Amino acid sequence: MLKIKGKLSKKSDSGFEKAIFSTLFNQHDPGRRPEMMVEPQDVDDIIATVRYAQANGLKISVCSGGHSWSANHLREGSILINMKGFNRYAIDHAAMTATAGPGVGGSVLLGELFNRGLFFPAGHCKGVCIGGYLLQGGFAWNGRKLGLACESVIGLDIVTANGDYVFASPHENADLYWAARGAGAGFFGVVTCFHLQLYPKPKYYGMMAHVFSNKHLEHVFRWAHEVGPNVPTAVEFQLLMSQNALNLLGPGIEAVAPIFADSKDELNEAKAFLQNSPIKSKATLRVPFVPLHIKHMYRLTMTHYPYQHHWGVDNMWTSAPIDELMPHLKTIAATMPPPPAHLLWLNWQPPQRRSEMAFSMEDKVYIALYGAWKNPANTPQYESWAPELMRKMEPLARGIQLADEGLHKRTARFVSDAHLQKLDQIRWQHDPEGLFNPWHSRPRLEL
């Protein structure tokens, strides 16, 4: 019998289904169910759960904010450790560091830091918790300048597969530290706390946007592709294509530019690429730079990712020529399900160098498809929209982001082969019996 101080719910309990669904952002039921769910009160509860699973032939899965699109944490024959309750954080302003549990919402942490004149590269939506977000990399507000959020993780407290409680950093358990920065849903330990590097709040922050009708699709994507390498890193330039741009203007493309600048000159340089855009006269609507508190930026992004929806999501990194991408972009526009379904095009343009870590898959442009529907009756119609289109675009892709993985539907490369091999070796050392569930699927190694 598993004895813990926290809450334990079993598959046979009457409230189990409700408890499981409360862990899911994506309401699309994957059908998979764990044998039980543990909501630990402290680290001893986690250690006891890990040992119990080992002794009873069960596997372990973990969730924090439950925003995995693929419901990665719902697995058969497993105990689910729900870390949502590990949601405390402490900020050390003088040291410019923070500690935060995996159940802390990125928007909660960043909101608090913002009010204190500080910054951390948190993700763009409310509800996403730092647990899953930091393990997979972390594409952040101001992320083109500050890097992937996991590059600002300076240490982690982890319960390993044999029930040890360890600290991982560049100096201690460096292999676990390497793995925890990019392994994402395939990480083989329970992270109980992240140690984070903080930054000063940028001096200027806000957004500007141009909105185009879909009849200009070809002009807009050609311009975005061409201008990409020259967009300053203070700008997270993205295109959002949907059947109802701004929830108002019908089928169209929002060219959105969140800006985080440290000086007036940097702000002006950041604004210039949109202000001087050669296609600005085609825009139905031009919104000049508006200074916005981070809480308002969150409110704006949430209009694209509402709760209580079913989602079918997939993605790709690419540096393919625009002529090869264009026919696919037109097909995406022509087959786009109703809102809030959308395409995201992110001009990423990665830097030459990154920290040494498991994360190793990125490219010039990121394209993600978010199929969304409210009524479960529409599932057969929409669930395959994103993965099927991404399957057709596979020859143009380098690989995928684990942030938006749909590895239960389509296998794709999410780290380099060399890093996948190194991850296997580290997993073998720390979890030789495969206690922790790995990714839903993985590519074959071609070394």
Ligand SMILES: Cc1cc2nc3c(=O)[nH]c(=O)nc-3n(C[C@H](O)[C@H](O)[C@H](O)COP(=O)(O)OP(=O)(O)OC[C@H]3O[C@@H](n4cnc5c(N)ncnc54)[C@H](O)[C@@H]3O)c2cc1C
């Ligand atoms: C609406 C929405 C918006 C998003 N926006 C962004 C964005 O702006 N930038 C970005 O980079 N990503 C974004 N994502 C993707 C998001 O970062 C990932 O889905 C991330 O995994 C979510 O973290 P979570 O803790 O909420 O999810 P969970 O589903 O709880 O975690 C995902 C997986 O991470 C692992 N995991 C989680 N916690 C732990 C832990 N404590 N210890 C060990 N393993 C753990 C588990 O394998 C788990 O299945 C978004 C997702 C959604 C749904």
